[in-house]
Amino acid sequence: MSMSKMRYSRRSLLKGGAAAFAASALPAPMIWAQEIKDVTLRQFGTGVSNLNEVAQKVKEDLGFTLEMTALDSDAVTQRAATQPDSFDIADIEYWIAKKVWPTGNLQAMDTSKIANYGKIVGIFRDGKLTPESTIAQGTAPHTVGFTSGPGGTDFAAEETGWMTLIPTIYNADTLGIRPDLIGRPIESWTELLNPEFAGKASLLDISSIGIMDAAMVCEAMGEIQYGDKGNMTRDEIDRTMAIMTEAKRAGQFRSFWKTFDESVNLMASGEVVIQSMWSPAITAVKSRGIPCVYQPLKEGYRSWGGGIGLSSSLSGLPLDAAYEYINWYLSGWVGGFLMRQGYYSAVPETSKAFMSPNEWGYWFEGKPAAEPISSPFGDVLAQPGEVRDGGSFHERMGHVACWNSVMDENQYMVRKWNEFIAA
Amino acid sequence: MPPETLSLAGSAGTPPLARPAAPRRASWRGSRHLTGWLLAAPLALVLALFLVAPIAMIAVVSFWTATEFSIVPAFSLENYQFLLGSGVTWRVLLNTVKYAAITWAITLTLGFTVAYFLAFHVRSQAWQTALFLLCTIPFWTSNIIRMISWIPFLGREGIANSALLSWGVIDQPLDWLLFSDFSVILAFVHLYTLFMVVPIFNTMMRIDRRLLEAASDAGASGLQTLRHVVLPLTRPGIMIGTIFVLTLVMGDFITVRFMSGSQSANVGRLIQNDIGLLQYPSASATSVLLLIVTLMVIGVLLRLVDIRKEL
Numbered sequence: 001m002s003m004s005k006m007r008y009s010r011r012s013l014l015k016g017g018a019a020a021f022a023a024s025a026l027p028a029p030m031i032w033a034q035e036i037k038d039v040t041l042r043q044f045g046t047g048v049s050n051l052n053e054v055a056q057k058v059k060e061d062l063g064f065t066l067e068m069t070a071l072d073s074d075a076v077t078q079r080a081a082t083q084p085d086s087f088d089i090a091d092i093e094y095w096i097a098k099k100v101w102p103t104g105n106l107q108a109m110d111t112s113k114i115a116n117y118g119k120i121v122g123i124f125r126d127g128k129l130t131p132e133s134t135i136a137q138g139t140a141p142h143t144v145g146f147t148s149g150p151g152g153t154d155f156a157a158e159e160t161g162w163m164t165l166i167p168t169i170y171n172a173d174t175l176g177i178r179p180d181l182i183g184r185p186i187e188s189w190t191e192l193l194n195p196e197f198a199g200k201a202s203l204l205d206i207s208s209i210g211i212m213d214a215a216m217v218c219e220a221m222g223e224i225q226y227g228d229k230g231n232m233t234r235d236e237i238d239r240t241m242a243i244m245t246e247a248k249r250a251g252q253f254r255s256f257w258k259t260f261d262e263s264v265n266l267m268a269s270g271e272v273v274i275q276s277m278w279s280p281a282i283t284a285v286k287s288r289g290i291p292c293v294y295q296p297l298k299e300g301y302r303s304w305g306g307g308i309g310l311s312s313s314l315s316g317l318p319l320d321a322a323y324e325y326i327n328w329y330l331s332g333w334v335g336g337f338l339m340r341q342g343y344y345s346a347v348p349e350t351s352k353a354f355m356s357p358n359e360w361g362y363w364f365e366g367k368p369a370a371e372p373i374s375s376p377f378g379d380v381l382a383q384p385g386e387v388r389d390g391g392s393f394h395e396r397m398g399h400v401a402c403w404n405s406v407m408d409e410n411q412y413m414v415r416k417w418n419e420f421i422a423a
Numbered sequence: 424m425p426p427e428t429l430s431l432a433g434s435a436g437t438p439p440l441a442r443p444a445a446p447r448r449a450s451w452r453g454s455r456h457l458t459g460w461l462l463a464a465p466l467a468l469v470l471a472l473f474l475v476a477p478i479a480m481i482a483v484v485s486f487w488t489a490t491e492f493s494i495v496p497a498f499s500l501e502n503y504q505f506l507l508g509s510g511v512t513w514r515v516l517l518n519t520v521k522y523a524a525i526t527w528a529i530t531l532t533l534g535f536t537v538a539y540f541l542a543f544h545v546r547s548q549a550w551q552t553a554l555f556l557l558c559t560i561p562f563w564t565s566n567i568i569r570m571i572s573w574i575p576f577l578g579r580e581g582i583a584n585s586a587l588l589s590w591g592v593i594d595q596p597l598d599w600l601l602f603s604d605f606s607v608i609l610a611f612v613h614l615y616t617l618f619m620v621v622p623i624f625n626t627m628m629r630i631d632r633r634l635l636e637a638a639s640d641a642g643a644s645g646l647q648t649l650r651h652v653v654l655p656l657t658r659p660g661i662m663i664g665t666i667f668v669l670t671l672v673m674g675d676f677i678t679v680r681f682m683s684g685s686q687s688a689n690v691g692r693l694i695q696n697d698i699g700l701l702q703y704p705s706a707s708a709t710s711v712l713l714l715i716v717t718l719m720v721i722g723v724l725l726r727l728v729d730i731r732k733e734l
Contacts, residue, residue: 082701205685258680271579418696
């Protein structure tokens, strides 16, 4: 019922779009402004950036309606790959794009229409944070960020002017620890399998990300040297899973987690003292008054990036509205909102205007907080004098060892991961 | 799982024709048949649409192949080859059966005891009803909530451990209370015991009390009456409860995931993982395997007790 209604309104929107196009050919901007108010864009993605605050602000600033649906990353992939008509905007991660883009369900975006394109961080353009940085292993965003042209379903090696996703949000992930329950410095990924934490460690049970964390551990232990942790050979997968299975049988892990809330509860309850974690989960534990550190490790971070993709069925006025939305997204307010939660914006310099110098200094520059730092939701996250775990943007994003990825041997890896969980 | 159970009961429980005696007029017989067909049609239609068709679809898809993000219609035995050739499948299947067997044994003991108490020890019918309703109170909340509420209770810093520590029973928190087979089975028992109590209580209430008096008059001890009179007469109830509990436990995925902290797997979790990774054909093949195993178990049970005859 609601589906057919939506279709109907979509069709009428497209008609409206045609009218608006005719109108925009003539000098009648008033009609445009009124038409765009009727536009509804349906966005879906993982919970990270699908925030109602963003939808509200879109309504205020741009006038049209943005409907948000938050799903887990499996469901996001599924929907983007199989139901192109069910969304207008896909807010997905770059490694998901590697799976979804070849289906042709998303359309290439013209970078000449993106006002701040020139200011987007190098990671998403030529892959380099600074001219001298080396590109990390895995599905680095720039490798799946461009396509050959409109209608392309391939990936281009360099900047072509046609983007698959417009980068919006990214971060560097590492292990979360409970410093109060560990009581000594943690410096390496090897600590996840340290028998000292037997029965008190956890790993996330999302195969494509979990295997990376496992690989970081195995490599740090000196057990395995990977060609590319983001694209392992069968042999590398086998050896990684063998080490992890042995640890599992020996009772190293307390639990595996699949959702954000599970990871927060495991850590906050003290069931687990060291585990793979996402940065907002650390924030959530801290806001309960429990000490929790997003521990920088000497081997580097496992990083991920997300972006906005447009459904291939989007055209006319809604498409124009979508471009307007993207330009607004990169213009700073959302960036500031996300950066105050510990993520990074694709165009950090525009976000600066939407953050206080104290917040900018703490989150981006790695300076000690001058005043208490609070999240956009009002929770106090850091007291004066405290420094962000891992330091500045360049310090953190400059130490990425690997990007979240999809492997060529993905199916094999998934089967091995299942065996590990069942072992 | 209950729909399968229902259909089984339905197909096994088709009422037999009243009498083989030939009716007098052919036209009368025709219309009688027509009425029968019409009466059966709505249920048959519902079952065909919502039970038979989906299962047939699952069976068909189980022979298809899949890539990362697309499903390719084909006739391939690859899914089954991988499934039956993998040691993990058998280990997981064994684990599923182990959970089912242990849960069954515990729920049966508990269920039988509770039902026996309600049926034979509580004399007033008002009390019987009241106590029976008391058993159902936990069912007023969702079973996921009932399950998850065990987690803070059993955790390392949970109520159970802190109580045991403060009583001095233990000096180290017990790790195996949570995220272990123990917690999985505990949750299953908690969730499903009522499914044993209800049918057993129901059959016990139908036992003619004069049989118990007769047994006692004939000199049988309490235990002997229980073993030779009550137990045989409650068999259909036990069997129905068994079918409920076994199908529920064998089809479960969420309890195992939460209560074992994703550390253990049963067949349901294999299916769930496959679905999450868009491997529908492989998920279908696993479902078909699970369905066959479950039907086999139930088939054996139905051979042991003819429910239709005994009800």
